[in-house]
Amino acid sequence: MRFPDEIRLAPDEFRLLRDLINQHCGIALSPEQRPVIERRLRERLSVHGLHSFGEYYQLLRSPDRGRAELDEALDLVTINETYFYREDYQLTALRNELFPMLRRPPLSRESLSIWSAGCSTGEEVYSIAITAREAGLSGRRDLRIFGSDISRRCVAHARRGVYGTSSFRAIPADLKRKYFVEKPDGMHVQDDLRAWCHFGHLNLLDPVRASVVGRVDIIFCRNVLIYFDDVSRRRVIDMFYDRLLPGGFLLLGHSESLLNVSTAFELVHLRDDLVYRKPITASRFAPGGLDGGTLGSGKP
Template sequence: MFSLEPDIPMADEDFRLIRDVIYAHCGLFFDNDSKYLLEKRLARRLALHQLAGYKDYYHFLKYNRKKDQELSDIMDVLTTNETYFFREIFQLKAFTDEILPELKKAKEKRGDRSLRIWSAGCSSGEEPYTIAMLLLEMGACKDWRIEIIGTDICHKVLQQARKAVYGRSSFRTTDEQYIRRFFVEQEGAFRVADQVKELVTISHLNLFDMGRLAMLGKMDIIFCRNVIIYFDQVAKKRVIDSFHKALEDGGFLLLGHSESLMNISTAFSLRHLQNDMVYQKPLAGSGGFPCP
């Protein structure tokens, strides 16, 4: 009988080997102080696969025919997925009051009535659905083609995002008017209304999968909030570079308030808006911004 508790010790060498496999897969980095955390979270995987220790588990991750599925599965236990609706309200106000009008005006000049927004690391879906609700509330993009794409590496939270049913903890900063308008009460919880869900597509995506990233196409706005804090400097640069390639010229990148591009990238310009500071990809060849 194999124990479900982390009573099988993880040797330092096994920790480094397993950590490096995970890092190569998705950029998630565990420093030396995180060894016990990794040991604790992976203990059940030893029991599940009936492995005697972490050396065997390393060989499983490297050589077993089910290694890709295992790496995908362990994202559910290694990632943190705490979120809620209308998180970081000042940034959302910058989005509705400043970024959207600027983009809308620039696009209308070109005869373009489409808007593509990517919520990278969307967790259980509160962020992309918040974006959809804000667009519907504004009514500013009527008769536009709106695409909001939420992606995450964790399958478990994506299941909840697709189900779109939430308990009260997801509404800690949500105005009651949004709950009344955009949710349907269901057995003590709240289901996102169809008019909101219709604007949002939820997909599995590893930010280290450059092939899949390229298939997403160009974006006008990327939200990636409280995600790159889990990457080391090299991984941050790789992901931010992929965001730069994915954005249209003049497009915006919105990070979490504890995150910045300092020492990571000089390809973006920092915009000091009235409500918040955000990053923008300059117009090609100009180094400047689209005219507001």
């Protein structure tokens, strides 16, 4: 009998797992990641009493247990590095430029809706909420914020709203004091701020599930699409275009762009950033777009 730490992920088994994960959620694993994937997934073999990664692949493909186990695997292989006020220049732009643009003619939104796509453990969502509060928005009447992630573990963490020291490496000290409460198990997001924020498990390659977000004014998707292959990246960007209201904004990470991905968006130059906007004159419901939704701005 082989001990769990002796089980190796063979190249052909890695290719099978890599292709299955890519097909499911768009994440593209490189050959150099094989030792990391072997280490992270080996414990799942032990849980199920399996003796090879080939057997584990067959489990992932099974109609009865495969989907739930794939969620477990994705929790282990996805990267979830984040912290409060990461790339804070975009939050400054949100407060000083994007909010005012959306609330004056020709848009004049009475209420706003923001989606953090790939929110990890929630720090980005709460950073957006703090920025909105500092900008004078009053929450339930003015704003809804929805965070989604492929990792159920991350979504559970985000809903709990409790964080350790490493999450506060960039947030201004006065905001930390103002919006968090220290308790024995960590720093807790204040309840009234947490009430603004909603979280859900969502695969960005599932446009039907994405429709629950509703139509939104702003999408943050920062440092997520860099892990996707080109085809999946285009699918997600097309879905974002459908989810955005005309005049809505898409914010990517500082090293990301839509070059060679999409020409449907307008490039908008802000004081310290470049963002993408769905044209104001775009049809409210683009051809092939999804309708409805239960979250978001509440607009038809």
